[in-house]
Amino acid sequence: MSGIESMLQRNLQVLGTGRELARLADKVLSAYPDPYQLAVTQASVILRKHTGKDWDPRQVWWHQFSRASSSHRSFTGWAHSSPPAKSLRFTELMVERFDPGFQEATDSLDLYGGFYRQGPHAHTYDERNEVPMLARDVQQDFWALDFAQLYRRQISAFWAAYQDDFRLLAKVNLLGQCARAERGGYIDSADAAQLRAHVVPGLSAGERAPSLAQLREQSSVELRASGYGLGVASGAAIYAIQGPGTRVLLYCPWAEQALRGFDNLQGMAGWLREHLATAQGRGAFQQALIADPQDLEAAQAVQQALQALGESPSDAAALAVLKQQRSPVGHLLDALVEHARQEMQHTAARLVDNSQLRKALWRGYLGAFLKVFGGFVPLGWPVSLVLLGATLAKVGLEVDGALHARNAQERKAAMRTAILDSIFGALNMVDVSFGSSLASLTYQAPFHELDASLAEWEVEQAPTSSLAGDEANELLDSKPMGSDRLQGIRLGTDGSCWIELEGLPYRVRFSPELSSWLIVPPENPYAFGPLRPVRMDAAGEWQLLVPPRLLGGAPTDGLASEPSAFWDEYMHTHLDRSQTLSNAARARQRALLQGRAIDVLDDEQEPLVDEDGFDFIDSEGEHVYTYRHDGEYRNHRIFMYTEEDGAKINRFLREGEREFDYGDEVEYLDNLADDLGKLPHNNDVPLYRGGHGTRSTSGTHFRSGQFKVGDVLVNTDLTSFTENPYIVRLFAADNDLVAGSGVEGVFDDSSVVFELPAGSYQHGTPISPFSSHPNEAETLFLPGSYFRVEALKEIRGGDYHFVSVRLSEVPRPASGEVYELRTGELFDKAAYAARLGSAELANRFFPD
Structure with a gap:
């Protein structure tokens, strides 16, 4: 077995447990009182x-x-x-x-x-x-x-619902810290074996990974653990873990290197004495242990305790100082989790009803989490976060930045990454190439994959037709064939996995949620999109699986009707799930802007306002409308488009009606186009657009037989797509009515959903970071974008049906008829210019 195959086999063996732990971490983080x-x-x-x-x-x-x-x-x-x-x-x-x-x-x-x-x-x-x-x-x-009371209730509810899950994740973090310390030579193999056996029943050998069931069990292997306060008012600052004999492990859960082994307690005291003799060493401990610098008495107690250790004349004297602050803690994990719970409750007690929150409170709330998952941190970076592995050092945020409102999503994402890093280490997963193995763990399976069942899926009789465009430009003969869990899989040197189906190569990844291999885009195996599961038949040939076909009935209006497991999920109204996708989309779109040279306005300053009422900043005498301020990206013109004023602008583009409150419509559109042109385009994700007759975008003309695959459409207004498919129902149905299922929105023959697959468009501008409605995860196309119809069909589900129109963006055709995307009418540039009252604007969007 090759090295690559051995590593992949190892990772596949524990991937299911890893992904279950990742989902558990997501649940805990989502419910974490903030x-x-x-x-x-x-x-x-x-x-x-x-x-x-x-x-x-x-x-x-x-x-x-x-x-x-x-x-x-x-x-x-x-x-x-x-x-x-x-x-x-x-x-x-x-x-x-x-x-x-x-x-x-x-x-x-x-x-x-x-x-x-x-x-x-x-x-x-x-x-x-x-x-x-x-x-x-x-x-x-x-x-x-009563905000304070709400917060306290949230804390009580969190511990009532998640204490066991929190404890389990704290175990995983400790196992990950153990693995890192053993690899780094800070503890020996005997230390590691004893600690693993104490944390998880029957787990001692380093090459074994715990199952979820093992992690939930209480171990009968006891290690003596003592806590040392070091001036901290409640709980312990550091822990000493002792097994048989005199050997001792120093455990500082908040430290970047959390575990260190010593021959005896005096050796541990000597290391602390030497470390705390330096200003840098004392500073690191103070930053971790002083929950609120404004509490001068508590801060002084910590400083004096650290100073006493650092200035001890000998190791024996340092040990004597330590013993004065020693307290037995019983089972280590129980003590850690109880410390986290008490600290969070203490933080809540400091929140005065209906009064201003102090900075120390924000830091205190985070502290509860951090001290269980990786580090007691400045101003009370939560013990609870530390115990899960999310230390300040690993999260990589300065305290002010981590606690500031504008970094809420980034903070949670950074915490998640830190916790998953602990899971990766605890399961002894091996990184095959450039983070590919960690990606398989950190990947958040989309909801249509998470909840799907393949039990009734059928073999597709014409798979190459269904998979058109998904095949790879890859020679498979040179790639070795796997065995066991990798039977029938060709292995790339980078850990990529491939199959051959009816003579064509496809990239695949394993889904532990479905216990199945899935065909995926060759360049982006974790791209969002419909499921393409495959299985191997008795003859060793791969087969594509599809949902069961609709029974009976003739094609509607000449369009073939199909079910869709994908839309069965995303036509539901799941507010929490929709918010999850919107948050991810907003983070993705913000990341696109981070590499751009965008001016920054100091937080203490305010923008200027032009004669039309739009905010801007002055950059060397130039009016700049796109900038960063207070941690957020700003463009007031885009912001106002996403408000009701955008509807007024589109009414002007569609009907010539002038009702805009911010100056002249033509001038505004010229300026908006300039602003959008300076922002990054991106086509890494699929986009969706819902339409309905009540919203000026109808699908009736796609049912009439007027259009066929290959026809070209063009947009004549500002056209928005979303990367969150949960949003589509809001636009593809009549939301003044309620479906028989009780869900708002009734579909009819005017319902239409346009889809732009990833990589099939060039000129969409992501605008969510500038939007007044960032949850819509919007990408905007200026008028004059051309789209070819690639597929037409009807999708039917329990309480929905719509025309599905798959598009790809194309250059302006040299000849032939072009139709308006929204209405299906033949596009007439002269009539368009007359409607706008501006030949110049029409020429900008539709140059000759």
Whole structure:
């Protein structure tokens, strides 16, 4: 067996357990009490209650003014043209509340204050940038909201539901730390075997990986463990683990190197003495152990304890100092988890009802998590996170950055990566090439793969037709054939896996969720898309599996009807799952911008405002509309397009109607096109667009037989696609009606879903980081994008049916007819220019 095959066999053996642990980590992280996210969630509920819209509360401002003028156009009846005297984001206002003077004089709230989409830099505050809410109504919601009590309930609910899972992940982290320490020579093989046996029953040999059942069991192998406070008020700062004899392991769960072995306790004390004699060594311990630097008494206690150890005249004296702070802890894992729980409750107790959160609180809440999974960290990086493996060093975020609101998603993603790194080590997985093995563990299976069952799937009789375009340009004869779990699989030197099906090569990956191999894109084996499972028949030939065909009935309107396991999942209304995909899409789109030269506005500064009311910054005398501020990407023109103003702009493009509040429509579109042209295009993911007759995009003309594969369509408006398929139902159905299943949205013959497969388009611009509705995971195409029809069919499910139109973006045809994507009408450039009242704008989008 080759080295590559041996490593792949090893990883396949434990991949199922690894992915189960990864999903468990996702559940724990998702439920982990986060006061910031709780604030955002509660703020979003209030905003939706009063506006009926899903506003991002971080983009909504409360402004307080010293004077006002009446306005019959604004929601409050007032407008303001002077700079605000005080400004808070909505999430900040929810915690800090309105000024005391307004608490009694509630009638003055809406006269001298209001909610707006622009910060304190705007020239005017009126109907153009207001958020339609009355402050006196919001104040009632604030008084009804006991934020501190909500947070405490969240903590209680978390430990009631997830204590066992938390303990299991803490075990995994300790096993991973053990494996790293043994590889690094910090502990010997006997140390490692004893520790593994203490953590997991029957687990001692380093080459064995625990099963999920083993991880859930309590070991009967006891090791003596002692905790040492080192000035910490409650719990232990470090642990000493002793087995038979005098050998001892120092365990600092918060440290980058968590485990170190010594011949005896005095040897451990000597190492601590030497390490703490240096300012750098003491600084690392202080950063980890001082939960709140503002608590001077507690900070001084830690500093004095560390100083006493570091200044001990001998190792024996250092041991004597340690013994004064020793306390037995019983079973190590039980002690660690209890410490994490108590610390989180202590953090919650410091949160005063309906008052301002201090920075130390944010740090304290994170501390509970971190001290179980990898490191006690500055300002209380949570013990709980440490125990899961998410130390500050591994997460790679500065404390201010890690705790700041703008990094909420990045922080959680970094925590997840750190925890999965511990899982990788605990299972002794081997990285075959450039992170490919770790990718198989960190990969989050899409929901249509996670919940699918292949039990009733059938063999596809014409697989090459169904797989057209998925085959690889790869010679398989030179690749060795695998055995056992890899039977019938050709192995690449980089760990890639391949099969031959009806004479054509395809790349595959193994899905532990389905216990099946899947055909995947050759260049991106973890790409999002429909399932293509394969199995080997008795003759050793690979077969493609497809969902059972629909029974009976003739093709509808000449279109063949098919079921879709993919759309059976994504036509459901799963708010949590949809949010997960939207978060991933937003993170992906933000990553595309990180390598770009984008100007940054200092957090202490505010943008300027142009004559049309759009925010910009000055860069060496140039007006720059795309920039970073307060950790977020900004472009006010794009932001306003994603608001209701975008509907006004598209009505202008579709009907010539002029109702835009921010200057001239033609000038705005010219400027918007310039801004989009400076942003990165990307085609790494499939895109989807839903349409319905009630939303000005109908699928009826695709049912009439008017169109066939090969026809070319063009968009004449700003056309949005999403990379989150859960969003599609909102646009492909009549949402004023309720389906028989009880789900909002009824489909009819005007329902249509357009799909652009990954790699099949060139000019889409991801705009989610700039959007007022980032959950829509939007990619925008300017007018004048041409699309060829690649496939037409009807998809039918339990409570949905629609025309599925698969497209690919193509250059403008040299000849032949072109039809409007939205209406199916023949495109007429002259009529389009007349509708816009601007030949120049028409020529920009449709050059001769």
